[in-house]
Amino acid sequence: SYELTQPPSVSVSPGQTARITCSGDALPKKYAYWYQQKSGQAPVLVIYEDSKRPSGIPERFSGSSSGTMATLTISGAQVEDEADYYCYSTDSSGNHRVFGGGTKLSVL
Amino acid sequence: QITLKESGPTLVKPTQTLTLTCTFSGFSLSTSGMGVGWIRQPPGKALEWLALIYWDDDKRYRPSLKSRLTITKDTSKNQVVLTMINMDPVDTATYYCAHIRRTGGYEQIDYWGQGTLVTVSS
Numbered sequence: 001s002y003e004l005t006q007p008p009s010v011s012v013s014p015g016q017t018a019r020i021t022c023s024g025d026a027l028p029k030k031y032a033y034w035y036q037q038k039s040g041q042a043p044v045l046v047i048y049e050d051s052k053r054p055s056g057i058p059e060r061f062s063g064s065s066s067g068t069m070a071t072l073t074i075s076g077a078q079v080e081d082e083a084d085y086y087c088y089s090t091d092s093s094g095n096h097r098v099f100g101g102g103t104k105l106s107v108l
Numbered sequence: 109q110i111t112l113k114e115s116g117p118t119l120v121k122p123t124q125t126l127t128l129t130c131t132f133s134g135f136s137l138s139t140s141g142m143g144v145g146w147i148r149q150p151p152g153k154a155l156e157w158l159a160l161i162y163w164d165d166d167k168r169y170r171p172s173l174k175s176r177l178t179i180t181k182d183t184s185k186n187q188v189v190l191t192m193i194n195m196d197p198v199d200t201a202t203y204y205c206a207h208i209r210r211t212g213g214y215e216q217i218d219y220w221g222q223g224t225l226v227t228v229s230s
Contacts, residue, residue, distance in 0.1 A: 001171070031214055035155075042204060042220040043155065049214065086155050088217065096171065099147075099155040 002091035004100035011106040018074040020103045022087030025068055032070035033088040034063060077107045110134035112205050112221035119227050120195050130188040130205030137163050137183045143208035144188040148201040160208055197228045
């Protein structure tokens with residue numbers, strides 16, 4: 001079955017840039033989507049189609065994709081950005097929809 | 109404004125059938141490109157995609173759970189129902205429904221319900 005691989009945790013100090021990666025064989029052909037999930041809350045879409053930002057999402061959130069890796073970048077991370085982040089995509093056939101294992105971002 | 113809310117039992121016994129209802133507003137499942145999906149999250153673990161249904165009744169299931177899942181829609185009531193048979197304690201999770209938008213061959217999960225915790229225990 002298809003898998004998306006994320007690092008379990010990333011830690012930065014406030015104001016630094018946080019980068020969270022997502023690796024998958026089909027990412028050269030399929031978009032990546034990123035979700036932020038704060039403790040006890042439902043996920044929120046923060047990046048769609050690799051690099052687009054929904055309205056209401058701060059500009060410090062950006063996304064990129066190159067080859068088999070997609071990256072979520074938080075420029076000038078804030079304490080309120082502490083959360084779990086999940087990437088989402090499909091395999092090359094589009095039949096298997098998967099989330100990555102999630103990355104816990106600590107900002108301290 | 110799109111909103112979704114899950115409802116159903118909080119506790120089911122092993123081998124029983126789980127029926128969850130997603131009631132939504134702000135869009136119609138008779139509109140081209142619109143869909144509703146279900147995703148679950150075991151306590152302390154990652155999100156797991158389960159199933160979706162589109163405006164044209166196209167249905168997709170997680171391959172490993174396909175034999176246990178059924179998704180249906182009632183467009184007039186703005187509801188989607190997920191049924192999972194033969195529940196097991198490993199199915200204990202928060203179950204989310206979500207709005208899905210399909211454009212240009214790509215689908216996007218863009219709004220989520222608050223989730224409902226389902227515990228499977230005797």
